[in-house]
Amino acid sequence: MRSNDWQPDSWQRKPATQQAQYPSAEALQLALSQLSGLPPLVTSWEVEALKKQLASAEQGEAFLLQGGDCAESFSDCSPQIITNKLKILLQMSLLLIHGLNRRVIRVGRIAGQFAKPRSADSETQNGVTLPSYRGDLINGEAFSAESRIPDPERLLRGYGRAAMTLNFIRALSECGFADLHHPENWDLDFVQHSPQAAEYQRVVAQLSGSLRFMEALIGGGNSEIHRVQFYTSHEGLHLHYEQALTRRVPNRSGYYNLSTHLPWIGFRTAGLNGAHAEYFRGISNPIGVKIGAGMTSEYLQELVRRLNPANESGKLVLIHRFGADKIAAELPALIESVRRSGINHLWICDPMHGNTESTASGYKTRRFEKVLSELEQSFDIHRHEGSVLGGVHFELTGDDVTECIGGARGLDEAGLERAYKTQVDPRLNYEQALEMALAIVRRAS
Numbered sequence: 001m002r003s004n005d006w007q008p009d010s011w012q013r014k015p016a017t018q019q020a021q022y023p024s025a026e027a028l029q030l031a032l033s034q035l036s037g038l039p040p041l042v043t044s045w046e047v048e049a050l051k052k053q054l055a056s057a058e059q060g061e062a063f064l065l066q067g068g069d070c071a072e073s074f075s076d077c078s079p080q081i082i083t084n085k086l087k088i089l090l091q092m093s094l095l096l097i098h099g100l101n102r103r104v105i106r107v108g109r110i111a112g113q114f115a116k117p118r119s120a121d122s123e124t125q126n127g128v129t130l131p132s133y134r135g136d137l138i139n140g141e142a143f144s145a146e147s148r149i150p151d152p153e154r155l156l157r158g159y160g161r162a163a164m165t166l167n168f169i170r171a172l173s174e175c176g177f178a179d180l181h182h183p184e185n186w187d188l189d190f191v192q193h194s195p196q197a198a199e200y201q202r203v204v205a206q207l208s209g210s211l212r213f214m215e216a217l218i219g220g221g222n223s224e225i226h227r228v229q230f231y232t233s234h235e236g237l238h239l240h241y242e243q244a245l246t247r248r249v250p251n252r253s254g255y256y257n258l259s260t261h262l263p264w265i266g267f268r269t270a271g272l273n274g275a276h277a278e279y280f281r282g283i284s285n286p287i288g289v290k291i292g293a294g295m296t297s298e299y300l301q302e303l304v305r306r307l308n309p310a311n312e313s314g315k316l317v318l319i320h321r322f323g324a325d326k327i328a329a330e331l332p333a334l335i336e337s338v339r340r341s342g343i344n345h346l347w348i349c350d351p352m353h354g355n356t357e358s359t360a361s362g363y364k365t366r367r368f369e370k371v372l373s374e375l376e377q378s379f380d381i382h383r384h385e386g387s388v389l390g391g392v393h394f395e396l397t398g399d400d401v402t403e404c405i406g407g408a409r410g411l412d413e414a415g416l417e418r419a420y421k422t423q424v425d426p427r428l429n430y431e432q433a434l435e436m437a438l439a440i441v442r443r444a445s
């Protein structure tokens, strides 16, 4: 239940960090009033269905697979890029279902992951200093004064791109593409050359066999097998945008953020008394929050109480991201303190954001072995503490990019330049993502 003083705009009375500074307040208001009259992107039924599934993940009965780009860009709203992302998430989910023997909840960082927090407000190149790029929802990536000015028209374009992406995802999820009888639809051109191909194909063959067996046993097909559920998520950073899509719905109490199923609070904006915690504490969606190095037990207890005030199951996803070198020292005490709070929660591991580094030639990268190490330590720590690691959160793509170092193919620093495409953080490529799913299965089962 919301406390009485919460409103979709009550965050505006709190300090909001990482927000865009628009040159014209009128132009911003105009864009927001248009946005607030547009249809929602998701429905409260879907949001509630996801909450139920997350509640079962808290019990160890389901596993959350959350993944996608660090930052989506407007120009990547193309059929190829969207289907490739769905394909890798579907393939990973098959491996996880098979290996963990649990239902897998698929959530993309997709259809709205357009706003980015930045460590610095400005960027200097060749003696010229300009405002930082904050994601396509806010300004342009090109290094020119004009492109870096926040433009409220981009809010409407972002909404449009999210709607187009979601429309395509929904169509694919309902048709033959998502039919578990035909996982060959999810193969990517380069699958057969992948070092993981044989293991993946073996799992698919076993699953298809089990499916045929089950259908023979119960007689006829189960319609649920012909489509998949796919949910969306993004960092709820731009609070004016989120507010404009926060709505009441008939026959339910409270307010829903209908821009996405599972919005999350980023690490940099997770302050207890900040605007983001204020906005998120009042919406009815399940919500995520990034948990990282330096957060204390007392702070975290306060935060979980604030973000899950009615102590609902399936409501609060705690996404820890410490880095392979810090997790062992920091996570155990936090697991214990959240348990002591008595607040329902689901722990998942983001092994990406604590493991970012720069190469001598200036590429932002992550080492496969560090990402894997954080993930493996996570499983071990949760097991040791008697808690459930109920999911994973990755930055990945279904394309053949070269952004993270390592993996079975041994991508090295020199290889990064071949296909380094990300606008912000380095993503696992298709093969590295599949390899990671196989590693999870090995560690967790």
Ligand code: PEP
Pocket: 070, 117, 235, 265, 266, 267, 268, 290, 321, 353, 425
């Ligand atoms: C992100 O998920 O892209 C991100 C910026 O993460 P964090 O808030 O954990 O740094």
Ligand code: CO
Pocket: 070, 071, 353, 395, 424, 425
């Ligand atoms: Co990122």
